[in-house]
Amino acid sequence: MFDGYTASELVSILAMQGFAGLILFSVFLLMALGLAIIFGQMGVINMAHGEFMILGAYMTYLTSHLVQDYAPGLFGGYFFLAMIVAFIAAGALGLLLEWALIRHLYRRPLDTLLATWGVSLILQQIYRSVFGAREVGVTLPDWMMGALSLSDTIEVPINGLFVMALTLVISGIVFLLMFRSSWGLQVRAVTQNRVMAGAAGINGRRVDAMTFALGCGIAGVAGSAFTMIGSTGPTSGQLYIVDTFLVVVFGGAQSLLGTIASALTISQSQSTLEFFLSGSMAKVFTLLVVVLILLVRPQGLFVLKVRKA
Amino acid sequence: MAGIGGGVAQAAPATAEVNTTGLAVTDTEVTVGILHSVTGTMAISETGSVQAEKLAIEQINASGGILGRQIKIIQEDGASDWPTFAEKARKLLVNDKTAAVFGCWTSASRKAVLPVFEKENGLLYYPTFYEGLEQSPNVFYTGQEATQQILAGIDWVMKDKGAKSFYLLGSDYIWPRTSNKIARKHIEMNGAQVLGEEYFPLGHTQFNSVINKIKLRKPDVIYAIIVGGSNVAFYKQLKAAGIDLSKQTLLTISVTEDEVRGIGGENIAGAYAAMKYFQSLDNENNKAFVKAFKDMWGQDMVIGDVTQAAYLGPWLWKAAVEKAGSFDVDKVREASAGIELTTAPEGYVKIHPNHHLWSKTRIGLAKADGQFEVLYETAELMEPDPFPKGYQ
Numbered sequence: 001m002f003d004g005y006t007a008s009e010l011v012s013i014l015a016m017q018g019f020a021g022l023i024l025f026s027v028f029l030l031m032a033l034g035l036a037i038i039f040g041q042m043g044v045i046n047m048a049h050g051e052f053m054i055l056g057a058y059m060t061y062l063t064s065h066l067v068q069d070y071a072p073g074l075f076g077g078y079f080f081l082a083m084i085v086a087f088i089a090a091g092a093l094g095l096l097l098e099w100a101l102i103r104h105l106y107r108r109p110l111d112t113l114l115a116t117w118g119v120s121l122i123l124q125q126i127y128r129s130v131f132g133a134r135e136v137g138v139t140l141p142d143w144m145m146g147a148l149s150l151s152d153t154i155e156v157p158i159n160g161l162f163v164m165a166l167t168l169v170i171s172g173i174v175f176l177l178m179f180r181s182s183w184g185l186q187v188r189a190v191t192q193n194r195v196m197a198g199a200a201g202i203n204g205r206r207v208d209a210m211t212f213a214l215g216c217g218i219a220g221v222a223g224s225a226f227t228m229i230g231s232t233g234p235t236s237g238q239l240y241i242v243d244t245f246l247v248v249v250f251g252g253a254q255s256l257l258g259t260i261a262s263a264l265t266i267s268q269s270q271s272t273l274e275f276f277l278s279g280s281m282a283k284v285f286t287l288l289v290v291v292l293i294l295l296v297r298p299q300g301l302f303v304l305k306v307r308k309a
Numbered sequence: 310m311a312g313i314g315g316g317v318a319q320a321a322p323a324t325a326e327v328n329t330t331g332l333a334v335t336d337t338e339v340t341v342g343i344l345h346s347v348t349g350t351m352a353i354s355e356t357g358s359v360q361a362e363k364l365a366i367e368q369i370n371a372s373g374g375i376l377g378r379q380i381k382i383i384q385e386d387g388a389s390d391w392p393t394f395a396e397k398a399r400k401l402l403v404n405d406k407t408a409a410v411f412g413c414w415t416s417a418s419r420k421a422v423l424p425v426f427e428k429e430n431g432l433l434y435y436p437t438f439y440e441g442l443e444q445s446p447n448v449f450y451t452g453q454e455a456t457q458q459i460l461a462g463i464d465w466v467m468k469d470k471g472a473k474s475f476y477l478l479g480s481d482y483i484w485p486r487t488s489n490k491i492a493r494k495h496i497e498m499n500g501a502q503v504l505g506e507e508y509f510p511l512g513h514t515q516f517n518s519v520i521n522k523i524k525l526r527k528p529d530v531i532y533a534i535i536v537g538g539s540n541v542a543f544y545k546q547l548k549a550a551g552i553d554l555s556k557q558t559l560l561t562i563s564v565t566e567d568e569v570r571g572i573g574g575e576n577i578a579g580a581y582a583a584m585k586y587f588q589s590l591d592n593e594n595n596k597a598f599v600k601a602f603k604d605m606w607g608q609d610m611v612i613g614d615v616t617q618a619a620y621l622g623p624w625l626w627k628a629a630v631e632k633a634g635s636f637d638v639d640k641v642r643e644a645s646a647g648i649e650l651t652t653a654p655e656g657y658v659k660i661h662p663n664h665h666l667w668s669k670t671r672i673g674l675a676k677a678d679g680q681f682e683v684l685y686e687t688a689e690l691m692e693p694d695p696f697p698k699g700y701q
Contacts, residue, residue: 020518023517137570139575145576147550157551159545160549230514230545231540231572233353233538233571235349236538238350271517275518279507279509279513280508282518
């Protein structure tokens, strides 16, 4: 397994694979965070999560073109603008969807699964009609390409670092919102006991709507970040949805901490295995590990204790 | 433009003469099928094929049709789903009685429709470069089979770049695996070395690990046949990891102008592709083809290898029907061997008795504007060899 590598090469391998794993971790977390908020806090299985991500990606694509055409001087910084546009667009669509559809389906998780699956198909067709069936890619400003050399053999891609920083910032904001703001207190109260929360004067309807919009908005930002590594087509969202659910379910649906731990576990095992096995086999082993752990702990890695009555 | 087939419109012979098997042929019209995915994950790739086939058919109709009959199209959507392909193929042959079908893209869809075409004795023109190891009396393969793409590409990179070691990468399904098997054999037979071989699920977007391995192993050539959207992630991450394609040789047989559009020319500039066709080919046939294609489908369109091969289908069928003097599938098949197109955008092609085309293999250098500069082409047409000895 270690044949053909010298000791110093092995050190480089470990360092670079560690970074690759951290980048993968950031990607997983970014994908799963929005889904975990919606699924964990509201019990809604949002099958259209991937399409919200793709909306963010298309918004980034549009922004890059608009900036290139009308303000080429600002191109170096367009990505920050694009992420804001992506967040607003996906969040607004989420708000609309919640109002039109989701709020009628609370407490019927399987129905939300079907309904949002339908929504995802509709969105795919809309993307196809508006943007065409072919994939589009965005051009990145030069500073985001290239690698940072830490030593002769250890190099870290800059856009990977960018995704890591972005994930840190977003996770930080979500953490502050959930655990340090009065709105977060309301969300947690509604999650634990809707009736009591209502009796205490919390507007459950508004909390639901905002939570759903926030989750969708984060998906939009994730999509925006993905344009750095992948292309965007009408059906690209489906590529991510399985991995995203894997992270959320493995982590324990109702715990944001669980989502983080699960993203870390899956990404590190995937990244390490990938170096010594082939890409496909690494995926197989990762899935196997997840299945085995879920056999032992069906609720996922972390479970929030909720009174079930 | 009169179209690439040329010739004068013939007086229409009687229907009873040109159609003895009950195909959908009337005194003025002949019906054909187009069967591609216009929805689902393959729509991205197959759109170009549909466009090229419609262009060819429109040009044939404008130049007087076939045996005095205008071509009518019935288009079905395979929806990126192989059982659907089989079902729609049956509909096109049994219900619609189409005289020929232009379609399929993935090997999986072709394998799904193959029994239907053989049972109903239909005629399929299949445009994609593919792994070979197949020959059906009911299919004409207008793309290149594996040896026509792989061997010439590897020979070139060994001779021109002095390559002695390779790292093979691919998506995890039949085409890349079979192609790499042939590539490995050819590399080793020529005294060079394979340093690594790896496969990734379709749609995979994280290539950091394998890129790290490539950096450590330092192969002379990265031989990448990753398919579809994964390419975008791969080339962007390659560039981000500091691998400069002007110094590190990379040869691909899976990236055409279509994929480059998603990848971004600046991310893949410097890579080499082994194909039989590039949009930038400098000849009169191709200039006319590119212009007609853009006039019909939009000036910002790009044309890849498979799109051109799809364009050949209707023209090859027309030539065979006219030689046979009949639309009957058996007669068209019999007339096909030896049919040549001197006016194909790729230059010149000829149908081999094994139902594949004689064609040239070319090496293109990817440029930042998304086009390829043609550096080399095989001197002779390569004979198609779908069952290469010693490579199976």
